[in-house]
Amino acid sequence: MNHNQPVYTDNDPQSELVTLNLGPTHPATHGVFQNVLQMDGERIVSGVSTIGYIHRAFEKIAEHRPFYQITPLTDRLNYCSSPINNMGWHMTVEKLLNVQTPKRVDYLRVIIMELARISDHIICNTIIGQDTGATTTFLYLFQFREHIYEIYEEICGARLTTNIGRIGGFERDFNEIAFAKINKFLKEFPAALKEFENLLDRNRIFIDRTAGVACVTQEQALDYSWTGPLLRATGVDYDVRVSEPYSSYQDFDFEVPVGTSGDIYDRYRVRNEEMWQSVRLIEQAMEKLKKEPAGVFHADVPDFYLPAKEEVYNNMEALIYHFKIVMGEIDAPKAEVYHAVEGGNGELGFYLINDGGRTPYRLHFRRPSFINYQMYASMSKGMLLSDAIINMSSMNIIAGELDA
Amino acid sequence: MAKVTNQDVIALLSERFGDKIIDVNEPYGLLTFETTKDVIIEVLKFLKENSVANFNFLTDITAVHYPEKKHGIAVVYHLHSMVKGIRVRVKVFIDAQHPTIPSATSVWNGANWMERETYDFFGVKFEGHPDLRRILNMDDLGVFPMLKQYPLEDPNRVDKKDEYFGR
Secondary structure (H helix, E strand, O other): OOOOOOOOOOOOOHHEEEEEEEEEEEEHHOOOOEEHHHHHHHHEEEEEEEEEEEOOOHHHHHOOOOOOHHHHHHHOOOOOHHHHHHHHHHHHHHHOOOOOOOOOHHHHHHHHHHHHHHHHHHHHHHHHHHHHHHHHHHHHHHHHHHHHHHHHHHHHOOOOOOOEEEOEEEEOOHHHHHHHHHHHHHHHHHHHHHHHHHHHHHHHHHHHOOOOHHHHHHHHHHHHOOOOOHHHHOOOOOHHHHHHHHHHHHHHHOOOOOOOOHHHHHHHHHHHHHHHHHHHHHHHHHHHHHHHOOOOOOOOOOOOOOOOOHHHHHHHHHHHHHHHOOOOOOOOEEEEEHHHHHOOOEEEEEEEEEOOOOOOOOOEEEEEHHHHHHHHHHHHOOHHHHHHHHHHHHOOOOOOHHHH | OOOOOOHHEEEEEEHHHHHHEEEEEHHHOOOEEEOOOOHHHHHHHHHHOOOOOOEEEEEEEEEEEEOOOOOOEEEEEEEEEEEOEEEEEEEEOOOOOOOOOOOHHHHOHHHHHHHHHHHHHOOOEEEEHHHHHHHOOOOOOOOOOOOOOOOOOOOOOOOHHHHHHOO
């Protein structure tokens, strides 16, 4: 029997299709977006996705702000791994201004971006577990996201909407407590991740619910412009960190995990493997930091980097620069830049056009969630509702990144 | 596998499309060129299917509004050859009064939402698009908000006017 085609009989209430509103706010969608599904029993016949519920006009606002004031907007894109957005934006501006950052800044950035990637993948993978009924995994690994937030807090004071980066580096240096917390994380996290894998990797229920579900071929994934773990799960070996290394990723030794079948289990495995690689990257970066001169945390870009408060109060030059930056008096060169970083969900691109002024003439975010999500409705056709739910959590759609 | 340079891609395109490929330059190493809307789909198809260049991936579609120019809206395509590790940016300038351009959904399915987003913000009508509706803004918004004539802030505000700061 073809499950996609409902069988109609006269006067049978069960023969009619049911319209189901999945969302806008539904616990299973993990964000504010709606799917209107036509259901034949438990099977989805067709679906339409509606997004835009938390659209905040980022691009329009960005056109009216000086470069450094765009930082808080980027934090709120993918709020599960905000430092990556943050760093991506600042690297775009640095490319525009031809700023060379010191090696120590690059390594610190690698540390913070990989921590962010881990926290993003923790959320996604534990939620896949949660949606298949394994609440244990969710409760168990989630504390490490908390530890990562504590590290952010130590570095910049904020936990979720971090404001870590500045043009040319960081607002302040990592303190001893932050390094101690990173070391503690590196010591404790691998054991927990191993145990997490033990709970799920060969779990019969988990495999039954995920293996062979929502398979996507390489051709489909490329056709729909998928990037990140979703694309790699289909077997395409593409990672921005490798293909166009930024922030000294070329100095590191790490692997890009790929899947074979592009199903939910592969996506879960790819993300888990990436967490191991991230741990490896952070360990290497911590080693490399020891060889770098201490105390360097930003490049010398007085035109765009706010001077320290102490300097502002005691040094005329610093006061002038502070004033000029805050009032947006300094113009950036006329240029057109595209810079991409590997975000938690894939290629996060910043397309920046500057006409020589103090604000971007046009700024466009290439948001991986937005582009990945468009396949969801057509993918769900013929799927069981409960499978479609797991599929959604495996795609790691972050509403902030979806809508921008 | 042989690497492909920007010059190779431009040579290929010029051979095939002649003077339809204009204004070639390489800001920050990224090959950028302009073309016209009557050949844009052929250009995209050619770039995708040509075995030398092999731009198999559509990274992004967006637009830029230049109110002072004659052809005031630039539709910008970013393509990527994952095989050769090279990117390209294609621009098409169209009339801001009647912004129409053929849809790239026939080449990549992924163009669907990117074009809807561009339509939503700039009013660019992609001809042949299967479902050209607003995507992020509400359906009855009435304007295309990223056009430069729509200010972000209340125009009656005086505390942010440049003239008060000697600019």
